[in-house]
Amino acid sequence: MLVCIPQVLTPSQVAQLRSLLDAAGDAWVDGRVTAGYQGAPVKSNQQINEQSKVAHECQQIVVSALERNPTFISAALPNVLYPPMFNRYGEGMGFGLHVDGSVRLNPRNGSKLRTDVSATLFLSEPGSYDGGELQIEDSYGMHSAKLAAGDMVLYPATSLHQVTPVTRGVRVACFTWVQSLVRGDPERAMLYDMDNAIQRLNQTEADSVARRTLVGVYHNLLRKWGDT
Numbered sequence: 001m002l003v004c005i006p007q008v009l010t011p012s013q014v015a016q017l018r019s020l021l022d023a024a025g026d027a028w029v030d031g032r033v034t035a036g037y038q039g040a041p042v043k044s045n046q047q048i049n050e051q052s053k054v055a056h057e058c059q060q061i062v063v064s065a066l067e068r069n070p071t072f073i074s075a076a077l078p079n080v081l082y083p084p085m086f087n088r089y090g091e092g093m094g095f096g097l098h099v100d101g102s103v104r105l106n107p108r109n110g111s112k113l114r115t116d117v118s119a120t121l122f123l124s125e126p127g128s129y130d131g132g133e134l135q136i137e138d139s140y141g142m143h144s145a146k147l148a149a150g151d152m153v154l155y156p157a158t159s160l161h162q163v164t165p166v167t168r169g170v171r172v173a174c175f176t177w178v179q180s181l182v183r184g185d186p187e188r189a190m191l192y193d194m195d196n197a198i199q200r201l202n203q204t205e206a207d208s209v210a211r212r213t214l215v216g217v218y219h220n221l222l223r224k225w226g227d228t
């Protein structure tokens with residue numbers, strides 16, 4: 001399931017992040033420091049050092065926005081969120097086809113996180129750079145995402161994906177992973193659809209007994225499929 005979430009960040013939050021990131025100087029390091037053996041040969045970008053002060057400041061802005069975003073919560077069903085990271089691609093940089101590593105160590109406390117959902121939060125306006133599309137492959141083919149600054153795309157961490165080379169300008173983004181309460185993408189997708197249907201019924205004069213039954217089924221499926 002691929003879900004685009006508009007306006008995760010307000011324009012002023014995007015501007016605040018960009019001013020912190022654009023002034024981060026030495027905190028920008030070669031992106032290959034966190035790449036595995038599969039990703040390193042095809043990865044060409046820069047990342048903010050995860051241990052830097054600027055990383056922590058920027059992470060707080062993103063995490064508090066995600067914690068309050070109902071679409072993110074409904075689609076990702078987050079259990080553990082990896083501390084968000086920040087990257088940029090200048091001209092000629094890109095990241096070839098790869099699958100994200102299945103387990104990551106939290107740089108803060110060393111705890112393990114299973115990557116179920118990958119997330120990219122765009123921090124550059126799409127007209128400010130050429131190339132730099134996030135392309136995600138699923139059983140229906142290849143899908144492209146190049147969203148407005150402040151918008152986020154969620155996709156299964158099991159997918160092959162790439163960032164096409166930037167040919168003009170700079171693409172700045174935030175990315176992270178979610179260990180979901182529900183490991184499997186098909187189950188998460190069904191719960192997301194059901195939650196959306198329930199939210200729509202909440203807006204209507206729908207039969208309250210039927211609605212209550214659906215809410216019960218939603219929670220019982222989450223209990224059945226979920227792990228914490």
Ligand code: NI
Binds near residue numbers: 098
């Ligand atoms: Ni990736």
